[in-house]
Amino acid sequence: DAKTTQPTSMDCAEGRAANLPCNHSTISGNEYVYWYRQIHSQGPQYIIHGLKNNETNEMASLIITEDRKSSTLILPHATLRDTAVYYCIVRDYNTDKLIFGTGTRLQVFP
Amino acid sequence: DSGVTQTPKHLITATGQRVTLRCSPRSGDLSVYWYQQSLDQGLQFLIHYYNGEERAKGNILERFSAQQFPDLHSELNLSSLELGDSALYFCASSVAPGLGDTQYFGPGTRLTVL
Numbered sequence: 192d193a194k195t196t197q198p199t200s201m202d203c204a205e206g207r208a209a210n211l212p213c214n215h216s217t218i219s220g221n222e223y224v225y226w227y228r229q230i231h232s233q234g235p236q237y238i239i240h241g242l243k244n245n246e247t248n249e250m251a252s253l254i255i256t257e258d259r260k261s262s263t264l265i266l267p268h269a270t271l272r273d274t275a276v277y278y279c280i281v282r283d284y285n286t287d288k289l290i291f292g293t294g295t296r297l298q299v300f301p
Numbered sequence: 302d303s304g305v306t307q308t309p310k311h312l313i314t315a316t317g318q319r320v321t322l323r324c325s326p327r328s329g330d331l332s333v334y335w336y337q338q339s340l341d342q343g344l345q346f347l348i349h350y351y352n353g354e355e356r357a358k359g360n361i362l363e364r365f366s367a368q369q370f371p372d373l374h375s376e377l378n379l380s381s382l383e384l385g386d387s388a389l390y391f392c393a394s395s396v397a398p399g400l401g402d403t404q405y406f407g408p409g410t411r412l413t414v415l
Contacts, residue, residue, distance in 0.1 A: 225403075234303065234391050234406035235344070278344075286357035287398045288334065291344035 193292030194218065194281040200296040203273075209266040211295050213279030216260045223282050224255060225289065226264045228275040235278065235291075238264065269299045304328065305394050305407035313413045319380040322410045326373055326394030332356075333375040334395075334404055335367055339388035350375055351398055382414045 196214045203209040215224060223242050227235040239246055239253045241262070246253045252265040266273055278294040304327035314320055326333050335347040337360075346359035350369035361367075364382075369375045379386060389411050393404040 227406075232338075232389055232409070232411070234305075234408045235393075236303070237403055237405055240403065286346075286359070287332075287349060287402070288346035288357060288359055289336075289344075289393075289404060290346070291336075293343060 193290050195279045195292050197277075197279050197292060197295045199293070200298065202298050202300060203266075203269045205271060205299055205301050206268055209264075209269040209273065209297060209299070211264040211266075211277050211279070211297065212261065213263070214261045215279070215281050218259055218281050219284060220259075222284050224253070224262050225280045225282055226251070226253065227278045227280065227289075227291075228273075229278070229294070230272075230275040236275075238277075240282075269297075271299050271301065273297065274299045303405040303407060305392060305405055307390075307392055307407040307410050309410060310408070311411050311413075313415065314382060315415055316382055316384060318382050318414075319378065320382065320412065322377040322379070322390050322392075322412075324375045324377070324392035324394075324407060326375070326392075327405055330394035330396055330405075331373060332395045332398055332402075332404075333369055333373070334393040335361075335375070335377050336391045336393065336406075337388050338391065338409075339385075342388075344391075347377070349398075356398060379412070384414050387412055387414045 225240040226238040
């Protein structure tokens with residue numbers, strides 16, 4: 192079972208920041224949080240991951256709370272091409288597998 | 302483009318048949334993972350190979366098998382196919398197992414069983 196819970200859907204205006212929340216209250220101390228997105232039926236696209244500290248790359252920022260029980264993915268300037276299903280994943284410690292939940296369907300509108 | 306390639310893109314076959322899906326990992330990656338995405342189950346982990354050896358199994362049916370070859374490409378074999386096996390099959394690759402290691406996904410193979 193997925194270790195994360197996310198809202199089913201969110202909307203965001205083009206050009207605005209999209210903030211996608213994720214709860215992972217049972218995360219273990221050495222488990223990473225990963226974010227992927229899937230556009231239509233394409234292969235999931237890696238966005239970002241983190242352990243404890245906030246992370247930023249060219250696509251997004253990841254903010255992890257101090258107790259590590261939740262995180263937020265931030266797309267700073269959403270575009271129409273960011274419309275996708277976003278998955279927050281806690282990578283399984285024992286098997287390295289990614290356990291996907293149902294994700295958040297982000298709709299960016301003009 | 303993730304650098305992971307999968308063939309074929311689409312596969313249509315009949316119940317009871319056997320098919321082979323192929324995955325070529327990114328250059329330098331030693332790990333290959335297989336995932337299945339069906340409408341009612343979402344993305345499910347099937348199996349993981351590292352440098353030719355099986356590392357972990359997930360919800361993989363006994364009718365399914367996989368292997369990773371010396372050149373590191375991997376094949377997923379599906380036999381005695383049923384209608385419920387219709388799904389997208391993705392492979393992902395990474396450098397090596399590890400908590401901070403990133404899996405990159407291929408474009409997938411869409412299997413339709415009629």
